[in-house]
Amino acid sequence: MSKKEAIMAAARCSSFPALCVVAVLIGGAGAADEEAGLIHLHFYFHEVNAGTPNATVVNVASLHKNSSTFGDLNVLDNALRAGPDPASRLVGRAQGLALHASLDESGGLTAITFDFSDYGAYSGSTLATLGHIGVSGPAERSIVGGTGKLRFARGYMVSSLLSSTDTSIVVVFDMYFTLAR
Numbered sequence: 001m002s003k004k005e006a007i008m009a010a011a012r013c014s015s016f017p018a019l020c021v022v023a024v025l026i027g028g029a030g031a032a033d034e035e036a037g038l039i040h041l042h043f044y045f046h047e048v049n050a051g052t053p054n055a056t057v058v059n060v061a062s063l064h065k066n067s068s069t070f071g072d073l074n075v076l077d078n079a080l081r082a083g084p085d086p087a088s089r090l091v092g093r094a095q096g097l098a099l100h101a102s103l104d105e106s107g108g109l110t111a112i113t114f115d116f117s118d119y120g121a122y123s124g125s126t127l128a129t130l131g132h133i134g135v136s137g138p139a140e141r142s143i144v145g146g147t148g149k150l151r152f153a154r155g156y157m158v159s160s161l162l163s164s165t166d167t168s169i170v171v172v173f174d175m176y177f178t179l180a181r
Helices: 003-012 017-027 031-035
Strands: 039-048 057-061 073-081 090-099 107-116 125-134 139-147 153-164 168-179
Touching (some): 039 153, 073 107
Antiparallel strands (some): 039 168, 073 090, 090 107, 107 125, 125 139, 153 168
8 A cells, every 4th residue: 555545544544543643654655655746754843841941832821710721722832853852953943822622631723833944945834734632642633735845735744742851842743745736
């Protein structure tokens, strides 16, 4: 099965989304994927928690009724780096918002623009994303557009928590998308 076929299968899969993500990731990118126009970007998202020096995420609205986070709104401007080390090369910024939109606090909604400042041919371009993120496990969200050399991008991204401390988190991102021709 080609990666494009795997993507289509994952899109149709509703009862076993985690298995679909695994099935897509096992295939790896190959020459056929490049010929089909599938682009893969890989990088690391570095977030510094609110309340710490140089915070890159802040809570801008909070209802805090019954100690629930439902309705909380966070805004972020996180570093995108080539590696998991905070000193690795800066490739861009992730700017957007996260809304705690689940009554049972199992997840929320994110709308994030990935702005690539130093990512080879894609420097100066952006990708716009939207989707649900859960509190555990990998998250899969939609790539709904782009600018510059990534104009008309459509696809998906998978993110997984790589490390977490009291003051920061590192998340690994893999984006898979095509461009309109």
